[in-house]
Amino acid sequence: MILRRVARLLMTGALAALIASPALAEGSFDPPPTAQFSQEKLGRIDAFFGKIIEEGKIPGAVVYIERHGKPVYSKYFGVRDVATKAPMTDDTIFRLASLTKPFTAVAVMTLVQDGKIKLDDPVSRYVPAFADVKVGVEKTKEGGEKYLDFEPVKRPIKISDLLLHTSGITYGFYGDSLARKAIAAAKIYDGDPSTAEFAERIAKVPLQEQPGTLWDYGNSYEVLGRVIEVASGKSFYEYQKEKLFDPLGMKDTRYYLPEEQQKARMAQPMPNDADFRVGRPSRPDIVKKWESGGGGLTSTPHDVIRFVRMLLHKGELDGKRYLSEATFKDMTTDHVGPSSGIARDYFYFPGDGFGYGYGLAVRTDPGNAKPPPPGSLGELKWDGASGCYFIVDPKLDMFVVLMEQTPSHRQPVQRELKKLVYEALE
Template sequence: MAADAEAGRIPGAVLAVERDGQLVTLRAVGWQDRAAGTKMTEDSLFRLYSMTKPIVSVAAMRLIEDGRLLLAAPVSAYLPDFARLEVGREVAGADGKPTVETTPATHKMTVRDLLRHTSGLTYGVFGKSAIKSRYLAAGTHLWTDTNEQYAARLAKLPLVAEPGTLWEYGRSTDLLGRVLEVAAGKPLDEVVAGLVLKPLGMTETFFHVPEALRSRVAAADPEAAFGNKPPELLDPARPDTFLSGGGGMYGSTRDYLRFLRMILNGGELEGTRILSPASVRLMTADHLTPEIDTGGLGPLGYGFGLGFAVRRGEDGAWPGSTGDLYWGGYAGTYFWIDPREKLLVVYMMQSVSQREPYRLIVRQGVYGAMTR
């Protein structure tokens, strides 16, 4: 990573590795903002993007434990607009161009479907279809809508599949965020802060970066895939009204390590219990039963739990162990937990085009260094 930052392949990065409860390394390399001449530090802040999802999923599980949210409940119990859903199918129109034909959904969309990405909602960016183009169009309103307004938009869109039948990466956790607001009676940022961030001492993780801390947010370098310009990322100074449960948070490497430590410890950190061990086991089990199409889910050998990808066996395509958990973010953040090895790894960078290669590179480096 240091060599790649020096060569200009990435701006910089922060890597943390913990094993057997001991911090093995926490190191920053390269640039927080190359153009400004600011070096990366261990305390730099990053756009978490989809690494927001596990945090929001844990907040959901806390509400489930409290009885304020039911895992098997239909989403319509909290958001009535989702009582009558339509499933879309792409067909050729009279002019030969693709169009969408819809039929009423026969399955209800549940809270479990939102947590495991089997709701039928999509992002619209992975592959092209007439259905997905509608999600892309709705996404143009993303950061100016409230969570309530965006949920109402989603309710009008056709699903890509019957709920509970297909793993499709999409807006499920964004919609879950709105469900949490209704269940808890508070805005999502307050829900997550009260249930997860404050109890865990995650003081530098938030949806809105305080003005005094914005100078610590890492910047991206120009990337060839974006016309030799920096990719357009979330702006910490922009007053967004949409609190994206699927990708709206910022945070530090140290903070995220605390979150992962709580999961590895079975729901407890430094004497504070966030979840019961049984709830953590439920979240980290594979919830994709054989009849569910796993679609475009990650590397071979992984299923999906309630907020995490879960390794099913020893024959996976990446170094790791049965039961290891991972997820990552659009701009280059990534983590995994290996319970068998009592191992936590998280790295943070802001390089969209390099996010995929580094996942395997870092895994190989960490496991290659382990001799016991």
């Protein structure tokens, strides 16, 4: 009976139709490039954001989806500040937090392709203090008390280690290891250090582990800011502005907001959700010297969309190439996979099913979740503690940008948005 039914399905083409129409709902993975958006289903995004804004979870958000070079969804929800009731707009300024890192990585890779930096260069070539960096190793005294010992590195930290978060440099505001506690106690964020001085401070605190052994999120990208300054002979921001921001038409992307009209355009989180939990104040309205390559940029939906569109087009936009094809491929290749010998920290932020390139998570497999999160192999993504988030899906020739300021609700919002986007494909 079963064989006869299969034969009938093959004869009628029904079996092919069943195979070709995967359930593009929750848990869909690697949808076919022929899938098309349903405008009716995209409307569920409206309902979702309307509900969470009404519940007072977030003030507002901007969502943009582009496919095959055309916008398929562009909406502004709620307000940028519940105090002023000012609406969300294309020029609303958002704190990017760790979404800053991909911008830093692209800037580094432009210097790599120009031959001014090599990925295997020791960091000490640009920041000499790293020649004497030590690894903090937890040991136990006879009485059972733990203490922090300091050991030399087995090999120097390389530029590639900074890009991959395999430098041993960690943050001091989460986790309870003695090395992390030592970093927190050093108060490296205090005062008004320059980008150069901040890199020196990082070199003086212990590494969490030996370079090249573990993916460990931390201050590596702060050091890259200083590397760019030394290699380019310009300030970190000046180099990014000249090579990326101005050519891409990103006129509102910067580290600080010195003008009152800029401050007035800032998106603010809900008053009870103003702690971005990044170990330091997030106040771009107060101008300081340090330009944070790991989390300091502010930008607008317009500007972030320009940058992400360039990523979808593999380092090129509007006839101008920012990264060569080879450089872009290297940047978007998983360098921390099983064959790399690099372990993954408990706080492995790329997430299940993702490897890591330079500044970007790279989808390599469905992951272990059942059902797996939606997406395509080769997908690129990153986000920040403020809630801003993007997805680049080369297989579908699509990208998604979410701009919001919601530290507490960012992960549920990002997960639900991604689910709704892929559910809308049929």
